Amino acid sequence: MIKDEQLAYCRICSNQKVDFEKGILCGLTNRVADFEGECISFEENPRLATEWAQKLYFEDLENRRAGFGMRLFHSIFDGIASIIILFGIGWLTYKISPSVLENINIIQAYVIYYLFLIAYYTILETLTGKTLAKMLTQSSVVKLNGEKPGFDAILVRSLCRFIPFEAFTFLNAETSGWHDSLSHTMVVRD
Secondary structure, three states, rough: OHHHHHHHHHEEEEEEEEOOOOOEEEEOOOOOOOOOHHHHHHHEEHHHHHHHHHHHHHHHHHEEEHHHHHHHHHHHHHHHHHHHHHHHHHHHHHHHHOHHHHHHHHHHHHHHHHHHHHHHHHHHHHHOOHHHOOOHHHHEEEOOOOOOOOHHHHHHHHHHHOOHHHHHHHHOOOOOOHHHOOOOEEEEEO
């Protein structure tokens, strides 16, 4: 039995004690784990087991966090997809009722586009946790604890995308973008 397998028991055992020089010791024998197969003194501590499971879960979640390249792909692909979808909607609208689009000026067109983008991100991420690009890369938006975010967090996330220069907040590899940090969400690989 290797040391990591032994420590998997010791980390959640009620009999453990921590020595800052030697690590986790058995509180009954004052020795480092040396058992084979099973420890006859093992008593699971539910609190320690829960804490350890949470630690492993959050480490796994952090290891699955989408990197800069994937996030850049999401931004570019979703930008192009949203333009194509909006163009299709505009074309259908024009075919059904041409007069609707005849008097739209450039400012109105931008307002329509930005409202559409907010709707695109909010609807898709609220319903599925994914945009079209995230579906391709098999990744999703989750809260920092790994749960599915609610409508309010996704709406904040969508609105934050329009903060001037928000895209530049991804340039530091150690941080997430503002639309992640302000909505307390992150993108992870499924």
